[in-house]
Amino acid sequence: MSAHKSPTCTLKTSDGMAIEGHSIDYIPQNERHAKLSSQGPFWFLGNFHFFTISIGFVGPSLGLSALWTALAGTLGIMLGTIFMAFHGSQGPEMGLPQMIQSRAQFGYRGVILALVATMFVFVGFNVVNISLIIDGLKHVFGFDPTLVATAVVLIGALLSVYGHDLMHKAFKWALLATLPLYTLVTIALMLGTGQSDAVAPASNLGFNWVAFATLFAIGASYNISYAPYVSDYSRYLPKNTSRPKLIAAVFLGASLSGGWMIGLGAWLSQQLQATDALVALNQVGSSVFPGLGNVLVLISVVGFLPIIALNTYSAMLTLLTGVDSIKKITPTPQARVVSIFAISVIVLTCVLSIKGDSVALLNTFLVVLLYFLVPWTAVNLVDYFFVRKGRYAIPHFFTPHGIYGAWQFRGIVAYLLGFAAMVPFFYIVDATANQEIFVGPLARLLNGVDIAWMVGLLVSGLVYYVLSRSIDLAYERRVIDAISESDIVSMSQTSTPSEP
Numbered sequence: 001m002s003a004h005k006s007p008t009c010t011l012k013t014s015d016g017m018a019i020e021g022h023s024i025d026y027i028p029q030n031e032r033h034a035k036l037s038s039q040g041p042f043w044f045l046g047n048f049h050f051f052t053i054s055i056g057f058v059g060p061s062l063g064l065s066a067l068w069t070a071l072a073g074t075l076g077i078m079l080g081t082i083f084m085a086f087h088g089s090q091g092p093e094m095g096l097p098q099m100i101q102s103r104a105q106f107g108y109r110g111v112i113l114a115l116v117a118t119m120f121v122f123v124g125f126n127v128v129n130i131s132l133i134i135d136g137l138k139h140v141f142g143f144d145p146t147l148v149a150t151a152v153v154l155i156g157a158l159l160s161v162y163g164h165d166l167m168h169k170a171f172k173w174a175l176l177a178t179l180p181l182y183t184l185v186t187i188a189l190m191l192g193t194g195q196s197d198a199v200a201p202a203s204n205l206g207f208n209w210v211a212f213a214t215l216f217a218i219g220a221s222y223n224i225s226y227a228p229y230v231s232d233y234s235r236y237l238p239k240n241t242s243r244p245k246l247i248a249a250v251f252l253g254a255s256l257s258g259g260w261m262i263g264l265g266a267w268l269s270q271q272l273q274a275t276d277a278l279v280a281l282n283q284v285g286s287s288v289f290p291g292l293g294n295v296l297v298l299i300s301v302v303g304f305l306p307i308i309a310l311n312t313y314s315a316m317l318t319l320l321t322g323v324d325s326i327k328k329i330t331p332t333p334q335a336r337v338v339s340i341f342a343i344s345v346i347v348l349t350c351v352l353s354i355k356g357d358s359v360a361l362l363n364t365f366l367v368v369l370l371y372f373l374v375p376w377t378a379v380n381l382v383d384y385f386f387v388r389k390g391r392y393a394i395p396h397f398f399t400p401h402g403i404y405g406a407w408q409f410r411g412i413v414a415y416l417l418g419f420a421a422m423v424p425f426f427y428i429v430d431a432t433a434n435q436e437i438f439v440g441p442l443a444r445l446l447n448g449v450d451i452a453w454m455v456g457l458l459v460s461g462l463v464y465y466v467l468s469r470s471i472d473l474a475y476e477r478r479v480i481d482a483i484s485e486s487d488i489v490s491m492s493q494t495s496t497p498s499e500p
């Protein structure tokens with residue numbers, strides 16, 4: 001059996017801070033030190049920031065009122081979080097990063113198809129994230145965009161090098177810092193603080209189905225986009241962690257904060273005509289008492305840095321998985337640092353190259369993001385919950401010669417057919433410029449109501465389920481029953497290829 005050698009020792013720096021020793025290898029039971037109680041707050045912060053507030057701006061920009069924007073966004077967030085939360089339950093079961101597990105559906109090398117889609121997610125999110133940060137800080141403080149972007153990328157890279165434990169701590173600290181301030185902003189807005197006589201609330205906003213469906217799809221894509229992440233941060237939980245409790249913790253954390261922030265953004269957009277989240281927060285904070293606005297903006301940015309690290313860390317795991325799928329590597333700390341450096345350079349280059357309105361970029365990015373992720377999440381969840389029902393031969397993820405093979409036509413065909421079925425329903429527009437980027441013929445017949453993601457879920461999921469009826473599950477179970485945890489650990493930490 002071929003697999004990897006990953007440094008399992010915990011590295012210590014001179015200040016005693018631990019650097020994570022694992023990356024794409026298996027986490028043994030005796031190293032599963034994470035607690036279920038950390039998952040809810042972790043994913044609450046995942047949406048509790050000004051990026052999510054910016055999603056609330058999209059509704060009013062399409063003519064939707066704050067109330068309808070909040071409703072559409074929240075319903076979408078809740079739907080997307082269902083998929084996200086079910087993916088999270090895979091972490092304790094297998095003790096692996098999410099995309100390694102996808103080798104069961106796509107094959108050892110075939111998983112590269114899914115890896116390309118998810119890498120687009122991780123890098124794309126950070127490009128949009130940092131674009132929002134530099135725009136906001138430039139407007140509020142006049143900070144140089146290049147310096148801000150460089151500093152943000154470096155801090156995110158450093159946190160991701162230290163890895164899992166420090167990132168969980170950083171999320172906790174960020175939540176403690178931002179929760180009181182966003183609560184204060186919400187109460188202030190409810191009391192009418194921050195509104196200026198010079199800027200009247202938008203009065204031409206109401207309801208239309210196209211805008212509502214667009215916001216619903218954006219909300220759904222936003223949290224479906226977390227699906228490739230969740231196992232990366234739940235894989236240190238003990239194997240006997242309650243699946244229903246974990247799913248509930250992830251769902252409540254991510255959906256509550258997501259709905260809150262989208263509603264807050266919609267209200268800021270409607271009442272203050274806001275188009276930049278950090279500028280709007282500065283305005284509201286300064287109205288409460290002088291200087292609070294600047295503090296609010298700075299803490300919002302600092303509290304957002306763990307999110308930059310979140311994307312960088314998962315991108316690193318995805319990149320190492322992709323490289324390993326082509327040519328076997330030993331995921332040493334050096335490989336980890338080199339991959340994080342490469343990802344950071346790509347992100348920084350994209351940020352400094354892209355020009356234009358950040359809200360329009362956000363809208364377009366989230367819609368396209370959903371199209372790429374939906375077929376993968378359908379295939380992965382159908383396999384995990386309805387085909388193999390959580391039972392996998394983990395050592396076979398680490399070799400092209402195992403029971404999952406180098407290429408799995410079932411997952412690849414299901415993904416491609418699902419994506420192809422979505423194309424006629426694509427509705428991609430630049431809302432700010434009122435310009436079509438790509439509108440499929442069936443989307444045009446539906447007057448722009450975006451149901452492409454629903455088509456992708458159904459087609460990919462059903463195709464994979466039908467094709468998977470030919471899998472010899474009885475044989476797989478016999479293989480799995482013969483594997484002990486010591487086999488998994490030794491095989492996932494061995495760099496010498498061998499036949500199973």
